Amino acid sequence: xxxxxxxxxxxxxxxPHREPFLFVNEILRADKDGISARYVFTEDEFFFxxxxxxxxxxxxxxxxxxxxxxxxxxxxxxxxxxxxxxxxFLLASVDKVKFRRPVRPREEVRSEIVNLRVSTxxxxxxxxxxxxDELAAEAEWLCIVRRNN
Numbered sequence: 001x002x003x004x005x006x007x008x009x010x011x012x013x014x015x016p017h018r019e020p021f022l023f024v025n026e027i028l029r030a031d032k033d034g035i036s037a038r039y040v041f042t043e044d045e046f047f048f049x050x051x052x053x054x055x056x057x058x059x060x061x062x063x064x065x066x067x068x069x070x071x072x073x074x075x076x077x078x079x080x081x082x083x084x085x086x087x088x089f090l091l092a093s094v095d096k097v098k099f100r101r102p103v104r105p106r107e108e109v110r111s112e113i114v115n116l117r118v119s120t121x122x123x124x125x126x127x128x129x130x131x132x133d134e135l136a137a138e139a140e141w142l143c144i145v146r147r148n149n
Contacts, residue, residue, distance in 0.1 A: 035074030
């Protein structure tokens with residue numbers, strides 16, 4: 001099963017995150033192999049006031065969070081590991097992180113996520129974040145699946 005174009009209101013049904021910590025505007029594609037998503041960092045993001053006021057850039061940890069949220073929303077939409085609020089995915093480790101270029105206000109980030117391993121208790125994914133055709137960041141992460149019951 002493949003999913004194409006999932007917009008913000010549907011993403012709100014799939015992820016527990018809310019403003020100011022929701023970093024997915026749209027899922028462009030989701031299938032068993034991977035997810036493609038986008039997010040535009042506006043100049044109003046809370047972290048730009050202090051990181052860094054004279055030259056605002058998206059913090060690296062936010063880029064990783066953006067990729068992880070995209071991956072989680074895609075898996076939820078596919079019905080893998082449940083839908084809605086029956087489980088949350090908690091970051092357990094982040095590896096092979098590289099930051100290639102800064103992401104600035106008003107830039108759109110496209111996350112390309114690959115599902116490396118998905119089980120009922122863990123999710124292992126790898127992702128790359130692009131601004132246009134330029135690679136901005138890449139990482140692998142492991143999430144622990146916690147049930148809310």
